[in-house]
Amino acid sequence: MAAICAGRTAQEKRAPLEILLLETSRKVGAKILMSGGTRCNVTHKEVKPSDFQGGPRHFVKHVLEAFTPADAMGFFNGIGVELVLEPPGKFFPVSHSAQTVLDALIKEVGRAGTALKTDARVTDVKRSGDRFRLSGQGDAFCVSARKVIITTGGLSYPTTGSDGAGYRFASGFGHTIVGTHPALTPLLTNDRDWRNLSGLSLEARLTFSKDGRKQCENRGAFLFTHFGFSGPAALDISRHVATARPEEKPKVVISFLPGHREETLSRAVESEHVKMPKRHIQSVLVRELSLPGRFAETLLKKLGIDGTQTIGASSNETRRRLVHALLEYPLEVEGVYGYKKAEVTAGGVDLREVDVSTMESKLVAGLYFAGEVLDVDGRIGGFNFQWAWSTGALAGRGAARALVS
Ligand SMILES: Cc1cc2nc3c(=O)[nH]c(=O)nc-3n(C[C@H](O)[C@H](O)[C@H](O)COP(=O)(O)OP(=O)(O)OC[C@H]3O[C@@H](n4cnc5c(N)ncnc54)[C@H](O)[C@@H]3O)c2cc1C
Numbered sequence: 001m002a003a004i005c006a007g008r009t010a011q012e013k014r015a016p017l018e019i020l021l022l023e024t025s026r027k028v029g030a031k032i033l034m035s036g037g038t039r040c041n042v043t044h045k046e047v048k049p050s051d052f053q054g055g056p057r058h059f060v061k062h063v064l065e066a067f068t069p070a071d072a073m074g075f076f077n078g079i080g081v082e083l084v085l086e087p088p089g090k091f092f093p094v095s096h097s098a099q100t101v102l103d104a105l106i107k108e109v110g111r112a113g114t115a116l117k118t119d120a121r122v123t124d125v126k127r128s129g130d131r132f133r134l135s136g137q138g139d140a141f142c143v144s145a146r147k148v149i150i151t152t153g154g155l156s157y158p159t160t161g162s163d164g165a166g167y168r169f170a171s172g173f174g175h176t177i178v179g180t181h182p183a184l185t186p187l188l189t190n191d192r193d194w195r196n197l198s199g200l201s202l203e204a205r206l207t208f209s210k211d212g213r214k215q216c217e218n219r220g221a222f223l224f225t226h227f228g229f230s231g232p233a234a235l236d237i238s239r240h241v242a243t244a245r246p247e248e249k250p251k252v253v254i255s256f257l258p259g260h261r262e263e264t265l266s267r268a269v270e271s272e273h274v275k276m277p278k279r280h281i282q283s284v285l286v287r288e289l290s291l292p293g294r295f296a297e298t299l300l301k302k303l304g305i306d307g308t309q310t311i312g313a314s315s316n317e318t319r320r321r322l323v324h325a326l327l328e329y330p331l332e333v334e335g336v337y338g339y340k341k342a343e344v345t346a347g348g349v350d351l352r353e354v355d356v357s358t359m360e361s362k363l364v365a366g367l368y369f370a371g372e373v374l375d376v377d378g379r380i381g382g383f384n385f386q387w388a389w390s391t392g393a394l395a396g397r398g399a400a401r402a403l404v405s
Contacts, residue, residue: 001075001105001370001388001389001392001393001396002149002151002368002370002392002393002395002396002399003019003021003109003112003114003116003396004105004108004109004112004114004396005112005392005393005395005396005397005400006019006112006114006149006396006397006399006400007019007109007111007112007113007114007396007400008112008396009396009397009400009401009404010113010400010403010404011112011113013400013401013404013405015403015404016113017113017400017403017404018115019112019113019114019115019400020114020115020116020117020143020145021109021114021115021116021117022117022120022122022134022136022143023116023117023118023119023120023161024119024120024121024122024161024165025118025119025160025161026118026119027118028102028106028116028118029102029105029106030157030159030160030161031153031157031160031162032098032101032102032105033098033099033102034098034157034160035098035385036090036092036098036382038097038098039092039093039096039097039098040092040093040097040098040100040101040102040385041090041091041092041381041382041385042072042073042076042081042083042091042092042093042101042382042385043069043072043073043083043091043382043383043385043386043389044069044089044090044091044381044382044383044386045069045085045089045090045091046069046089047064047068047069047382047383047386048064049061049064051378051379051381051383052376052377052378052379052383052387053183053239053346053376053377053378054178054346054347054348054351054374054375054376054377055178055350055351055352055374055375055376056351056352059351059354059356060376060387062356062357063356063387063390063391063394064386064390066357066390066393066394067389067390067393067394068390069091069386071389071390071393072385072386072389072390073091075389075393076093076101076104079104079105079107079108080104081093081100081101081104082094088381089381090381090382091382117138117141119138119139120136120137120138120139120141121136121137121138121165122134122135122136122152122165122169123135123136123137123165124136124169125148125150125169125172125173126172127173127364128144130146130366131144131145131146132144132145132146132147132148132366132367134148146366146403147366147367147368147399147400147402147403148366148367148368149359149368149369149370149395149396149399150166150169150170150349150367150368150369150370150373151166151369151370151371151373151388151392151395152164152165152166152169152373153166153345153371153372153373154166154180154344154345154347154348154372154373155180155182155339155342155345156182156183156184156185156339156342156343156344156345156372157339157340157341157342157343158339158340162345162372164180166348166349166369166373167180167348167349167373170349170361170369170373173361173363173364173367174363174364175349175350175353175361175363176349176350176352176353177347177348177349177350178347178348178349178350178375179243179347180345180346180347180348181239181242181243181336181345181346181347182238182239182242182336182337182338182339182342182345182346183238183239183242183342183343183344183345183346183377184235184236184238184239184342184343184344184377184379184380184384185235185238185242185336185337185338185339185341185342185343186225186227186228186229186230186234186235186238186336186337186341187228187229187230187234187237187238187241187252187331187333187335187336187337188227188228188333188334188335188336188337189227189228189229189331189332189333189334190332190334191332193298193301193302194224194228194229194298194332195224195225195226195227195228196298197224197294197295197298198224198225198226199223199224199225200223200224200292200294200295201221201222201223201224201231202221202222202256202291202292202295203219203220203221203222203258203259204219204220204221204222204233204254204255204256204258205217205218205219205233205254205255205258206218206219206222206233206234206236206237206252206253206254206255206331207252207253207254207255208237208240208241208250208251208252209250209251209253210240210244210248210249210250210251211248211249212249215240216236216237216240218232218233218236218237218379219233219258220232220233220236220380221233222234222254227337228333228334228337229331229333232380235343235380236379236380237252238336238337238342239346239377241333241335241336242335242336242346243346251330252330252331252333253328253329253330253331254328254329254331255326255327255328255329256291256295256299256326256327256329257289257291257326257327260326260327261327262323262324262327265289265323265326265327266319266320266323268288268289269284269288269311269319269322269323270319272284272288272311273311273312273314273319276311276312277310277311277312277313278310278312279310279311279312280307280308280309280310280311281300281305281306281307281308281309281310281311281314281318281322282296282297282300282307282308284311285299285300285307285326289326299325299326299329300322303321303322303325305318305321305322343380343384344372344377344378344384345372345377346377347375347377348372348373348374348375348376349369349373349374349375350375351374351375351376354369354374355398357394357398358394358395358397358398358399358401358402359391359394359395359398360395360398360399360402366399366402368395368398368399369391369395370388370391370392370394370395370396371387371388371391371392372384372387372388374387374391
C-alpha cells in the first residue's frame with residue numbers, strides 16, 4: 001500500500017520518482033496469503049480506535065479517519081477486488097481467496113511505477129548526508145534513497161520473513177521501541193482435562209482482569225487444543241495475558257454459556273430440578289443447555305460432581321456451584337503460545353515519535369513507518385490489515401509529496 005500510494009502520488013504530480021520495494025523473501029505478501037484462513041479478511045465494516053491496543057487512541061483515530069475502511073474498500077474495488085460482507089462485519093474478497101488480493105496488489109505496484117525486488121533482505125539502514133544507504137543480502141545490494149519507509153512487520157510467524165529487523169533499524173536511529181509481545185496467539189494450559197478435549201469448540205465469553213480489575217471481555221468461538229485454548233475468543237485476549245506481569249495477578253475467567261446470566265441459568269436449572277427430577281445432571285447440561293457431551297463430562301469431573309446423579313437428588317449447593325462454574329470458571333492459563341503462532345506483534349515503534357499525518361519520524365527527517373512495526377495491534381476481524389492500509393497510504397503519500405511538491 002505504501003509503495004502504491006507513493007507511486008500514484010508521483011504519477012498525479014507528473015513527477016517521476018524511482019520507487020523500490022525491497023522484500024526479503026522469494027515471494028512478497030506471505031501473510032496476506034495465510035490471512036483469514038487463506039481468505040484474507042481485508043477490513044471491517046466499522047473500525048474504531050477502541051478496536052486497537054498500544055499507542056495513544058487519538059493517534060489511531062487520526063490515522064483511521066485519514067484512510068477509512070470505506071477508503072480501503074474503494075481502493076480494492078478500484079484494483080479489481082470485489083469484497084463481500086460477512087457477519088459480524090468482516091470483509092473478504094468475493095473469490096474467497098487471499099491470492100486475489102495479493103495478485104491485485106502486486107499488479108498495482110507495477111501500474112504505480114514501483115519496482116519490486118524480492119530475495120532482497122535489508123540488513124542495514126544508515127544516514128549518509130541527506131540520503132539513506134540501505135545495504136543487504138541477496139545479491140549483496142546497496143541502495144541510496146532520499147526517503148525510506150520501514151514496513152517490515154513485527155516478529156510474528158517468523159517463517160514469513162518477520163524477524164524484527166524494523167525495530168533494529170528504528171532503534172539504530174534513536175527511536176524508542178515499546179516492549180514487544182506476541183498477540184492474537186493461542187493460550188497455553190497445563191491442565192490435562194482441558195487438553196484432552198482437543199478439537200472441541202463452543203461459544204464462550206472470556207474476561208481478563210488484573211489486580212482484580214476487568215481489562216477486557218471477548219465473546220466468540222473458543223477451541224480446546226492439545227496445548228491449550230484457541231479460537232477468536234482466546235486469541236483476542238492473548239495480548240493482555242502476554243503483557244501482564246505475575247505481580248498484577250492476571251486472571252482469565254470463562255463463561256461457557258455467554259447467552260445466559262446468573263438468574264436465567266439458575267432458573268433453567270431449578271426448573272429441571274422440579275420438572276425433570278429423574279434426569280442425570282450431565283444430561284441436563286447436554287439436553288437442556290446444549291453443551292457438548294465430552295465437555296459436560298470434563299467440567300463435572302473437575303467440579304467433583306457426579307454426572308450420573310439425578311438433578312432431583314442434587315443439593316442446592318451442588319446446583320449453585322454448577323451454575324457459577326458454567327458462567328464464571330477461572331481458566332487455568334499458563335501463558336501464551338508465542339510468536340510462532342501469533343497473528344500480530346504487540347508493541348513496536350513508539351507513536352509519540354511519529355508524525356500522525358505522514359508517518360514520518362519526528363527524530364529523523366525522511367524516515368517513515370507503516371504497519372505492524374508501529375506500536376499498535378488490533379483485534380481479530382480485519383483490523384490489523386486496516387491499520388496496515390491506513391498507515392501505508394499515509395506514509396506512501398507523505399514520502400512522495402515531500403519529494404514532488
Ligand atoms: C496467520 C495469520 C492470519 C492473519 N489474518 C488476518 C486477517 O484475516 N485480517 C487482518 O486484518 N490481519 C490478519 N493478520 C495480521 C496481518 O497479516 C498483519 O497485521 C499484516 O500483514 C501486517 O502488515 P505489514 O505490512 O506491517 O507486515 P507484514 O505483512 O509482516 O510484511 C512485512 C514484510 O517485510 C518483509 N521484511 C521483513 N524484514 C525485512 C528486511 N530486513 N528486508 C526486506 N524485507 C523484510 C517480510 O518478509 C514481509 O513480507 C494475520 C496474520 C497471520 C500471521
